[in-house]
Amino acid sequence: xRDPRLFNEALLAKWLWRFMNEKxxxxxxxxxxxxxxxxxxxxxxxxxxxxxxxLWRYIFKCFESFFPHFSFEGGDGTTISFWHNQWSGExxxxxxxxxxxxxxxxxxxxxxxx
Numbered sequence: 001x002r003d004p005r006l007f008n009e010a011l012l013a014k015w016l017w018r019f020m021n022e023k024x025x026x027x028x029x030x031x032x033x034x035x036x037x038x039x040x041x042x043x044x045x046x047x048x049x050x051x052x053x054x055l056w057r058y059i060f061k062c063f064e065s066f067f068p069h070f071s072f073e074g075g076d077g078t079t080i081s082f083w084h085n086q087w088s089g090e091x092x093x094x095x096x097x098x099x100x101x102x103x104x105x106x107x108x109x110x111x112x113x114x
Contacts, residue, residue, distance in 0.1 A: 082114055
């Protein structure tokens with residue numbers, strides 16, 4: 001018999017994975033418009049409004065446990081934030097190099113810019 005809690009977390013994580021990978025789908029665009037996105041539209045945002053009992057709130061709750069296990073390919077670097085995405089393997093560069101980040105003029109630069 002399956003553990004229902006783990007099975008539910010796996011299903012919620014699947015919706016998050018689909019959100020991050022199915023960029024052209026209508027359902028994803030509706031969720032992005034209704035609840036917002038962060039990091040250049042790559043990741044979902046938590047709903048701040050009082051929408052009652054929202055399914056997306058429950059899906060988003062597992063984002064913090066799901067995110068450390070998520071990775072992506074760099075490609076040409078035009079969609080990866082230099083400071084805000086974990087692309088180096090050690091952590092976010094803005095957290096690793098605080099004094100350098102404080103001096104940066106373009107904090108929204110992509111990897112391709114550098």
